[in-house]
Amino acid sequence: MRILLVEDDAVLREVITRSLEQAGHRVDTAGSVLEADHLWRVQPFDAVLLDLNLPQHERTESPMGNGLQVLRDARARGDLTPVLVLTARNRTEERIEGLDSGADDYLGKPFDLAEVEARLRAMVRRAIGSSDLAQLGDLQLDRRARRFSVAGTSLELPAREFEVLYELMSPPGHAVSKRHLSDKLSNFDEALGDNALESFISRLRKKLVGSGATIRTLRGIGYLLEPEP
Template structure:
């Protein structure tokens, strides 16, 4: 998953960042409203982890801004990325305010990092219409354990090819726009170009040969993974 983590507490942010990266996710971390607005505008994410109590910037720690501001802005521009709100302020009225602003889930601090990841997977499954285990032809994906299998044997891939195939399988049979796929796999300072993306697709096609799975090119759109007729 590509995750945006918005959390002003540096210690907690670093702990969560390490935990999510170690679990195999791509994570961009913002410490204030300014960074959060910028990241959320320029990058596509699978899910957002949002702290409600945020400063306006790293130079302005008082008064505190509300994470609800950036959430309302995203929803107002039509962004439907799943959002899980994290906050120590766990009163009922604040949970209601977060959900009314467009949050999809709510978790009070302190929390267990394993529960955070499980809830993130559930949010993304619901948003993509995917399940934890997906099978197409001889190709299988276990999202919980981040494992592919081919003909019931482990199917190991380099990191970028893994991420490309993950997107095409979430869920299969869905047109994945080339620009969205490139954006999801790019870093802020290094963009994944069309030639690099096409190279990953070409390698995957060779590795999936005779698997019962094909990656089709949709001209002017992107790619689609489906079971071979």
């Protein structure tokens, strides 16, 4: 998944980012209202992790308030990206206001990093209407465990190859554009080029031999995961 993390505490932001990236996700971060609003407008994300108590940008007098206003503005323009709000554990009114403003879930501070990732996965599953398991031939994806297997044997993949195959199998049988895959695997500090993407696809094809699934290139469109002939 490509995730927008909005958190003004630099230490906490780094800890959460490292945890999510180790789980195979791509993370873009914002530490202020204007940074969050800008990133959310120019880049599609699978999920947003949003702290409500954000500072204004020091060089602007923007009328925007805290993270709650960023959320309200996104919903007002029709953006349905799943949002997990981070709140102080004893601030019930803050949680209620966040949910009423369009948040999909909330998590009180302090929290367990594993629960953050689990809640993000659950939100995205609900948003796309998918189950935890997807299968094509002998290839199976367990989203909850973030695990691929072939005929019951784990398929070990580097993080980015995993994410490419994850996108192709969510769900299987639909075309995925190069732009979409590049967006999912990039962040604002590092863009993934076509050559790198094609290299990932080539390596995946070799690893899928005998799985009953194969990746077909659709010229001018992208890639399709389909049953092996």
